[in-house]
Amino acid sequence: MSQLHLQQINKQYTDQPVIENLSLEIENGEFLVLVGASGCGKSTLLRIIAGLEEVSAGHIYCDQQDITHQSPRERNFSMIFQNYALFPHMSVEQNITFGMKVRGEKLKDNKQLVAKTVSMLQLDELLKRRPKELSGGQRQRVAMARAIVRNPRLFLMDEPLSNLDAKLRHDVRDGIMAMHEQLQVTTIYVTHDQVEAMTMADRIVVLDQGQIQQVGTPEELYRTPKNLFVARFIGSPSMNTWQLSVAEHMLHFANWQISVSSQRNSIWLGLRPEHIHLGESDDGRNQFSGIFERQELLGHVRLLTLRADFGPVQLFCDNEAILPDIGQSLTCHFQAQRIHLFCANTLQRLSIKDL
Numbered sequence: 001m002s003q004l005h006l007q008q009i010n011k012q013y014t015d016q017p018v019i020e021n022l023s024l025e026i027e028n029g030e031f032l033v034l035v036g037a038s039g040c041g042k043s044t045l046l047r048i049i050a051g052l053e054e055v056s057a058g059h060i061y062c063d064q065q066d067i068t069h070q071s072p073r074e075r076n077f078s079m080i081f082q083n084y085a086l087f088p089h090m091s092v093e094q095n096i097t098f099g100m101k102v103r104g105e106k107l108k109d110n111k112q113l114v115a116k117t118v119s120m121l122q123l124d125e126l127l128k129r130r131p132k133e134l135s136g137g138q139r140q141r142v143a144m145a146r147a148i149v150r151n152p153r154l155f156l157m158d159e160p161l162s163n164l165d166a167k168l169r170h171d172v173r174d175g176i177m178a179m180h181e182q183l184q185v186t187t188i189y190v191t192h193d194q195v196e197a198m199t200m201a202d203r204i205v206v207l208d209q210g211q212i213q214q215v216g217t218p219e220e221l222y223r224t225p226k227n228l229f230v231a232r233f234i235g236s237p238s239m240n241t242w243q244l245s246v247a248e249h250m251l252h253f254a255n256w257q258i259s260v261s262s263q264r265n266s267i268w269l270g271l272r273p274e275h276i277h278l279g280e281s282d283d284g285r286n287q288f289s290g291i292f293e294r295q296e297l298l299g300h301v302r303l304l305t306l307r308a309d310f311g312p313v314q315l316f317c318d319n320e321a322i323l324p325d326i327g328q329s330l331t332c333h334f335q336a337q338r339i340h341l342f343c344a345n346t347l348q349r350l351s352i353k354d355l
């Protein structure tokens with residue numbers, strides 16, 4: 001039984017819809033990540049779930065109860081933003097427990113939860129400090145502790161790590177995952193960071209212009225993107241995609257057994273950079289050449305850019321690889337089963353048998 005059910009949600013501020021006919025079921029205890037380009041409606045959707053925005057149409061159910069018109073307080077969801085406001089004149093401890101006092105809850109009734117939260121987020125040593133005496137990551141952990149001790153039905157997090165530097169992002173991300181593992185509270189998490197989405201999510205929702213493009217596990221989205229948008233969006237750097245005529249496709253890529261029986265004259269073909277390798281293939285099939293244009297050192301690997309006659313190609317190679325000079329020809333190969341195909345009209349995924 002799903003815990004949160006969004007049914008046919010629509011939202012518009014002006015005549016342009018921001019969320020369009022969006023339906024989604026979120027399971028109890030699930031960690032769901034919303035991703036999508038800037039302006040696609042991620043924050044709006046989160047604010048609708050929180051009760052901070054009214055829907056234009058549609059219903060929200062939580063545990064089978066219609067909460068569409070409930071206030072944020074009635075919903076008892078806890079929201080963590082990138083810009084968390086701590087009270088500067090209060091200690092860490094007071095900041096964490098302030099909400100309880102406001103709600104008239106007794107500290108002694110919640111003592112255990114507070115102690116557990118403080119220790120889980122490693123705030124024990126910091127309880128007497130003021131916010132200005134904390135680092136950015138420590139402050140974010142205090143904001144999280146404050147959200148946790150509310151004992152919410154659901155956590156809503158809007159890019160909570162985006163103000164932190166790389167090291168802190170990593171630490172706080174681990175903190176959030178540890179918290180989720182322990183508390184198993186359903187969490188909806190908005191980010192535009194690929195790594196966060198892929199590493200944290202039970203399922204990822206890819207949004208584009210207020211519509212769901214695909215919902216699936218990180219693995220499903222990476223391996224079998226449903227359409228060209230998801231193919232390009234999931235994965236870093238992005239999948240190489242080229243629009244080719246079927247004849248070109250056959251010439252360059254389809255050296256394996258497929259029959260081109262349909263009327264299709266054009267398709268999109270995708271290959272991830274990590275699935276293209278330097279050098280010729282063993283049997284001379286599934287390979288192509290291009291002009292070597294650029295290389296970027298990424299640490300343990302290099303990202304190369306070639307220009308083939310069907311378009312630009314990105315691929316990885318290891319640091320020891322011997323490369324020709326820029327401007328020279330470079331040959332690379334791939335495995336045919338790594339290819340993704342998309343219809344040029346509908347942009348939907350094609351399986352080989354659809355061709």
Ligand SMILES: Nc1ncnc2c1ncn2[C@@H]1O[C@H](COP(=O)(O)OP(=O)(O)OP(=O)(O)O)[C@@H](O)[C@H]1O
Nearest residue numbers: 013014018036037038039040041042043044045192
């Ligand atoms: N109060 C508002 N009035 C009018 N338009 C709004 C309002 N809030 C958001 N929008 C518009 O709705 C669209 C979606 O905005 P939203 O903030 O949900 O996007 P987002 O995916 O969270 O973007 P980002 O990743 O940049 O934060 C945008 O085009 C935005 O301009």
